[in-house]
Amino acid sequence: MRTSVALPASPASRTRPQSRQVFFRKKVVPWLFVLPILLINVAVVLGPALSAVYYSMTNWSGLGPAEWVGLANFQRLAADGAFRHAFTNNVVWLAMFLTIPVGMALGAASLLAPVKRGSLFFRMALFIPYVLPSVITANLWRALLSPDRGIPAALTDLGLPGFDRAFLGSPQTVLPAIGFVDNWHWWGFLMVLFLAAMQNIPRELYESARLDGAGRWREFMDITLPGIRPTLVFMILMTTIWSFLTFDYIWILTQGGPAGASEVLAVLVFKEAFRNYNAGYASALGLTLSFFVGIVISVFVVLRRRGWEI
Amino acid sequence: MNVGIERPLRWLAVAGLVALSPLAAVLPTRAQEPAEIQMWFDTTGGSETADCIVANAVDPFNARGGAVSVRATMQANNWDATRTAIAGGAGPDIVGTPGPSFVAQLAQAGQLVPLSAFAEQYGWADRFVPWALDLGRVNGELYSVPSEIETLVLYYNATLFEENGWEVPRTMDELMTLAQTIDEAGIIPFAHANAEWRAANEWFVGEFLNHGAGPEKVYQALTGELPWTDADFVAAIEMLNQMQQNGWFMGGLDRYYTATTDERLAAFGEGEAAMNIEGSWFMQDVNAFFGEEAGNENDWGWAPVPSTDGEPSYTLGIGQTYSINGNSANPEAVAEFIDYLFSPDTQAALVTQCGLPPAPVELDPADLADLDPRHAELLGALNEASAANDYGYTTWTFWPPETETYLYEEVEKVWAGEVTAEQYLQGHQERFDAEREAGAVPPIPAR
Numbered sequence: 001m002r003t004s005v006a007l008p009a010s011p012a013s014r015t016r017p018q019s020r021q022v023f024f025r026k027k028v029v030p031w032l033f034v035l036p037i038l039l040i041n042v043a044v045v046l047g048p049a050l051s052a053v054y055y056s057m058t059n060w061s062g063l064g065p066a067e068w069v070g071l072a073n074f075q076r077l078a079a080d081g082a083f084r085h086a087f088t089n090n091v092v093w094l095a096m097f098l099t100i101p102v103g104m105a106l107g108a109a110s111l112l113a114p115v116k117r118g119s120l121f122f123r124m125a126l127f128i129p130y131v132l133p134s135v136i137t138a139n140l141w142r143a144l145l146s147p148d149r150g151i152p153a154a155l156t157d158l159g160l161p162g163f164d165r166a167f168l169g170s171p172q173t174v175l176p177a178i179g180f181v182d183n184w185h186w187w188g189f190l191m192v193l194f195l196a197a198m199q200n201i202p203r204e205l206y207e208s209a210r211l212d213g214a215g216r217w218r219e220f221m222d223i224t225l226p227g228i229r230p231t232l233v234f235m236i237l238m239t240t241i242w243s244f245l246t247f248d249y250i251w252i253l254t255q256g257g258p259a260g261a262s263e264v265l266a267v268l269v270f271k272e273a274f275r276n277y278n279a280g281y282a283s284a285l286g287l288t289l290s291f292f293v294g295i296v297i298s299v300f301v302v303l304r305r306r307g308w309e310i
Numbered sequence: 311m312n313v314g315i316e317r318p319l320r321w322l323a324v325a326g327l328v329a330l331s332p333l334a335a336v337l338p339t340r341a342q343e344p345a346e347i348q349m350w351f352d353t354t355g356g357s358e359t360a361d362c363i364v365a366n367a368v369d370p371f372n373a374r375g376g377a378v379s380v381r382a383t384m385q386a387n388n389w390d391a392t393r394t395a396i397a398g399g400a401g402p403d404i405v406g407t408p409g410p411s412f413v414a415q416l417a418q419a420g421q422l423v424p425l426s427a428f429a430e431q432y433g434w435a436d437r438f439v440p441w442a443l444d445l446g447r448v449n450g451e452l453y454s455v456p457s458e459i460e461t462l463v464l465y466y467n468a469t470l471f472e473e474n475g476w477e478v479p480r481t482m483d484e485l486m487t488l489a490q491t492i493d494e495a496g497i498i499p500f501a502h503a504n505a506e507w508r509a510a511n512e513w514f515v516g517e518f519l520n521h522g523a524g525p526e527k528v529y530q531a532l533t534g535e536l537p538w539t540d541a542d543f544v545a546a547i548e549m550l551n552q553m554q555q556n557g558w559f560m561g562g563l564d565r566y567y568t569a570t571t572d573e574r575l576a577a578f579g580e581g582e583a584a585m586n587i588e589g590s591w592f593m594q595d596v597n598a599f600f601g602e603e604a605g606n607e608n609d610w611g612w613a614p615v616p617s618t619d620g621e622p623s624y625t626l627g628i629g630q631t632y633s634i635n636g637n638s639a640n641p642e643a644v645a646e647f648i649d650y651l652f653s654p655d656t657q658a659a660l661v662t663q664c665g666l667p668p669a670p671v672e673l674d675p676a677d678l679a680d681l682d683p684r685h686a687e688l689l690g691a692l693n694e695a696s697a698a699n700d701y702g703y704t705t706w707t708f709w710p711p712e713t714e715t716y717l718y719e720e721v722e723k724v725w726a727g728e729v730t731a732e733q734y735l736q737g738h739q740e741r742f743d744a745e746r747e748a749g750a751v752p753p754i755p756a757r
Contacts, residue, residue, distance in 0.1 A: 063397060064419020142505070146568065168505075169564030171726055255508045258567045259726035260719070274390055276712040277415065 055283040062279035073284035083285065085260060086268045089175060093264060094243040096179045097186070098236060104183075105190035106232075110220055112191075113198040123195065126188035134185070138252040141181040142168065168253055171261035178262055182249045193231055201227035233300075240296045244289055265289050344379040345643040347403040352388035360384055362664035370659075371650050378643040396421050396635060403638040404648065407631050410445040410454065410752040411710050416633070417448040418749065423634035425452040428645035437652065439696050441755035442670035445707070446631060448753075455652060458591075458629030458667040460704065461692055462517055465586040465596065467578060468611040470497070476584075478613045480620040482522055482549065489558050492584045501583035502559040503569035512705045512718035514550055517587055520625045520702030521617045522546030528703050532754045534746060538739040539732060547724060547731035554725045563725055575599045581608055587615055590692070591629070593685040594665030612684060614691070624695040627704030629667060661689075670696065699757060708752055710745035713738060 056073055060066035077083050112122055129137065144150045145167050152163040167177035205223050214222070225232070247266035250256065256263035256271070265285065273282035349368070351360035364382045372379045385391050389408055395401035396416065405422065407413050416422050429435060429452050434443065438455065446454035464485075466478060474495065479485040489499035504510040520528050523542035530536035531543070553559065559566045560574055560583070569577075577583040579599030586592075597603060600610045614622040632651070634644045650656060652669050658677035660666045668689065678686050695701045705714050716738055723729045729737075745751060 061415060061419075062393060063415050063421060142568075142570070146573075147565070148573075166564035166568040169567035254567075257504075257508055257719070257722055258563070259722035259728060261726075271715070275715045278712070 052283045058280045060280040061277045086263045086265045089264045101187035104187045108191045109194035129185040130189040134248040174262045197228035197231035345640045349404040350385040350402040353384045366659040403644045405633045413454040417453040421636045422453045423641045432649040439670035454631035454633040456628040457669045459670040460627040461624040463612045469608040470581045479616045485616045498583035499558040501574040501578035501586040503574045516705040518546040518550040525702035539735045544731045579604045625702035625704045627707040710750035713741040
């Protein structure tokens with residue numbers, strides 16, 4: 001005959017279910033919320049990315065089976081003049097976008113920051129180009145840059161020299177011309193971000209500086225720039241990444257022409273994959289592109305870990 | 311309650327149903343649903359043509375109420391979408407490709423259904439022009455049928471020619487001399503530009519190779535008997551380069567690269583430009599740029615692109631092919647629709663109602679009575695050239711893909727003075743050799 005003796009519950013046994021609940025709530029539930037997006041990410045980002053690594057070592061045409069070729073695509077890439085040319089164009093593009101739009105946006109934002117009346121209007125007017133689809137912006141500017149009926153024609157009629165030319169049709173001017181169009185839509189976005197960051201800088205700092213006799217330039221260099229440094233550095237990082245990935249404006253306006261003068265790496269990847277049917281080689285190009293972007297991100301991460309306030 | 315009898319009866323009924331179920335699957339229990347097949351239509355440049363094909367081919371087919379119905383899906387960048395879908399084991403039942411070289415790739419990858427049995431069943435060998443049908447063969451097996459037979463011709467502003475007393479050129483030398491005369495008169499000789507279709511370069515490269523060096527030499531080069539660096543090919547590319555350097559295409563290279571299609575064709579119709587080497591597909595739109603509809607009093611004419619000896623010559627091309635997707639659940643239904651699509655009646659409707667280039671099938675002239683007589687004349691000339699086996703070779707039909715892309719992209723470096731015609735053709739030879747070795751060159755019909 002078995003008898004049972006009722007023992008007093010120990011503190012440990014009383015808290016075990018509670019600690020399980022806490023563990024579930026803190027460790028499991030967040031993952032359950034993240035799980036759907038994680039699965040989607042694995043399906044549409046991680047999976048294709050890993051398959052690109054595999055295909056970069058094959059001669060896959062984009063159809064049918066792929067044959068393993070090892071590092072042959074990367075060897076080809078090292079000797080490919082088109083790759084070097086496209087990479088050089090990307091570097092030129094990067095130089096344009098790290099200077100012109102950033103400078104324009106900083107200038108406009110610091111001028112607009114003290115403006116109270118009508119500031120919303122200016123912000124909206126400068127931001128609107130950013131929300132226009134690239135295909136519309138590009139075709140609009142294609143017409144506006146026409147040497148026979150666009151802005152260059154009007155300036156030529158006014159007697160200004162140097163405008164009787166098709167800026168998108170000359171190998172010497174095509175890349176700056178596309179850069180101009182892309183910048184037209186881009187710099188307003190930068191300006192709005194910088195303006196928002198500037199408006200978070202305490203006004204007292206400017207007042208103190210003025211009392212100390214600082215001028216606008218001194219204020220900008222010693223208060224504004226340090227005050228928006230995290231935003232500025234982040235946008236420089238993003239601009240660098242996007243400059244390597246740039247594709248849409250170039251493809252819509254010139255498809256890399258004339259004579260390859262506006263060809264950048266993303267255009268080369270597209271052509272190899274969808275025009276020349278060298279999907280394996282295109283994957284190798286894409287991986288190389290990712291490698292460059294990875295270097296930029298790594299530098300950013302390392303600097304942050306070393307205590308840089310960026 | 312008679313449980314002892316009921317339970318075995320139940321089991322007997324179940325066993326009977328199970329035994330009869332395969333039979334039930336094949337016996338129609340109600341009116342048979344038609345087999346639905348999918349066809350994708352390209353809408354990249356607008357959906358008007360696609361809508362017209364649906365109205366004149368798909369809808370009448372479905373209205374017959376047969377055992378097959380076609381579901382039309384509009385698709386931008388149709389070919390890229392189709393390739394991607396097929397690679398993923400899906401895609402439309404009817405696969406349209408931009409030309410025979412793409413069929414070879416798909417067929418070699420096992421992604422298309424062989425068509426020889428259907429060709430025999432429907433008698434396609436008697437319906438299609440033999441050389442065009444043979445272009446769809448890969449290692450002897452038929453994988454595609456040809457659609458849209460095309461050529462390039464010299465369109466000219468007939469009013470301008472008449473006013474200035476210019477003769478339509480018959481030889482390449484006459485063409486050069488006339489272009490010089492037109493240029494000196496302050497008129498743009500050719501309404502050519504590639505801003506909206508960079509591959510337009512290949513129209514001119516292809517025409518100059520075929521009409522400058524001659525189609526026989528192109529045939530020899532395509533079959534590997536002659537190098538692409540032959541002196542006649544070099545001379546042809548140099549002649550084209552000379553025209554560009556003279557600014558005869560829209561007034562200069564920069565204009566050639568930036569003028570839109572509407573701008574160049576408006577210039578042609580208005581008489582600011584005198585000539586235009588373009589495909590037979592332009593017949594569909596040419597009247598929009600001339601006469602009352604365009605707000606001018608000009609008229610147009612066409613002539614074969616001049617040749618070296620002055621004899622009329624046409625480069626022939628296939629604008630599109632149709633195949634059956636290897637992933638299709640119902641290849642027989644697809645074949646039935648393809649047969650309908652390429653029937654002379656349907657093709658005549660597509661030509662007259664949609665302005666499409668016809669497939670290489672024989673059409674009844676009575677069915678084309680509504681066509682502009684100049685268009686009908688061109689179709690007749692095409693048929694004659696095709697039947698006589700005396701034609702040149704369009705790059706998008708007879709060239710392998712990578713070599714074709716090289717041909718139209720790298721020629722801009724010749725025009726920019728970065729490479730010579732010889733260097734350009736040497737690079738062309740290297741790509742052609744590589745693709746020929748890989749079996750990517752479409753089957754070239756014997757001359």
